[in-house]
Amino acid sequence: MKLPALDPADPAGLDDLLTDDEKSIRGAVRQMLDRSVEPYIAEWFENGAIPNVRELAKELGSLGVLGMHLEGYGCAGMSATEYGVACLEIEATDSGLRSLVSVQGSLAMFAIWRWGSEEQKQQWLPRMAAGETIGCFGLTEPDAGSDPASMTTVARRDGDDWVLNGRKMWISNAPFADVAVVWAHTDDGIRGFVVPADTPGFSAPEIKHKMSLRASATGELVLDDVRLPADAVFPEVRGLKGPLACLNEARYGIVWGSLGAARSSLEIARRYSIERVQFGKPIGAFQLTQQKLADMSLEYIKGYLLALHLGRRKDAGGLRPEQVSIGKLNNVREALEICRAARTILGANGISLEYPVIRHQNNLESVLTYEGTVEMHTLILGEVLTGKAAFR
Known part of the structure; x- marks a missing residue:
């Protein structure tokens, strides 16, 4: 055959x-x-x-x-x-x-x-x-990133109402969101609240001067005596298991998504290496360029196989949060290295927005950090391997 x-x-x-x-x-x-x-x-x-x-x-x-x-x-x-x-x-x-x-x-x-x-x-x-209403998710604070339990946003009861005070930081979609899911300390533990953006005392100023994720609006959530009815709170969930379950969903999407930035950069670099002529032949004919392309391709293939494996496990109901951490840690880190290698193949053109590579590279610097830093996912895997928690 x-x-x-x-x-x-x-x-x-x-x-x-x-x-x-x-x-x-x-x-x-x-x-x-x-x-x-x-x-x-x-x-x-x-x-x-x-x-x-x-x-x-x-x-x-x-x-x-x-x-x-x-x-x-x-x-x-x-x-x-x-x-x-x-x-x-x-x-x-x-x-x-x-x-x-x-x-x-x-x-x-x-x-x-x-x-x-x-x-x-x-x-x-x-x-x-339907995309008619846009939401955001308020967990991270100026002094509570990797350690969300140290959040200072609080919600207190006032009669039948809840009154929220605090600040959230680095919140995607915040400047144009119609509704925010906000997590806050209460006398009954950490709880989640659904906060319409037009509630008095709520504002979402945009964070400017970013050099990454520039096509994504990022803002603060400012809560100054935000008064909500009793039914604004999630009825049952208490503690960090509520927001962490949501983060696990988002991390799973990143396992796949980061590969998209890698694939785009790899394919641009491959085609550029065939078209760009130096010293009388395409730069793709030189061994060092081929080594870069081969290494980039291998890491993309391995990352894709890992993402697909995790996806099949999730569809079968057998995906653990620690396994999502493996995917997030590996795929974002390797995707960023693929983008950096692609940039070198494009030379000076690699920093131009005429090509997507520097945009993907800059964006992935943020993706590397949000939904759990490299350090956090490394320690999650480390605890799996040794049975010893090393977070403190």
Whole structure:
């Protein structure tokens, strides 16, 4: 039997591992991005804003990717692997756009879907799935990042109401969000609250001067005597298991998404190496360039296989948070190294927004940190390997 020719963009034949449905979702997401985002994303990154973010959110909602792995309430109810494939395609366009989708679906929507009352779910999830309402997730504070238990935001009872005071920092989607899921200390432990953005005392000033995730709006959440009705709180969940379950959902999307930035940079570098001529031949004909491309390709292949393995485990109901940490730690770290190597192949052109590589590289510096730093995921794996916690 004659074997088919190898695809230089997929030398390991990874595409054969996807189902027809997964390929169909990938194609639909890619078609939408090529039409509505790719022609403009470099300009949005340079200007530090997506000018039509609400229209874009509605288009993403109509495509079904907002909360796409959730069941009911207008959500698409797709598999974890299908969600991962979509995240990869979105981040191949830009990490900031994938952040918008992740914060909406895996943090804000998942928190309400998993921990909210039936009334909260009915009120918010259908509009969020459609992209008509945008959400954000308030956990990180100026002095409480990797250690969320040290948060200082508090909620106290005042009659039947709750009154919230505190600050949250580095909150994606915050400047244009319609609703925020906010975690705060109470007399009964850490609890989550659904806070409409038009509540008196609530504001979300934008954080400026970022050099990464520039196409993603980031802000603070300022809560000054924000008064909420009794039914604004999640009814049952107490402690850190509430927000950490949401973070685990978002980290899973990052395992896939970071590969998108890597794939985009690798493919640009591969094609550039064939077209760029120096010393009388394409630079791809030199051994050092081929070594870079081979190493980049190997790390991408291994990362993809890990993401797919975790996706299949999640679909089977057997994925542990520690395993998500393995994927986040490895795939973001290796994706960033792929982007850095791709930049060297492009030479000076690698720092130009005419090519996506420096944009992906800068974005991944943020992805490396959020949803758990390298240090935190290293210690999670270290505890698995030794049985000894080393966080303090």
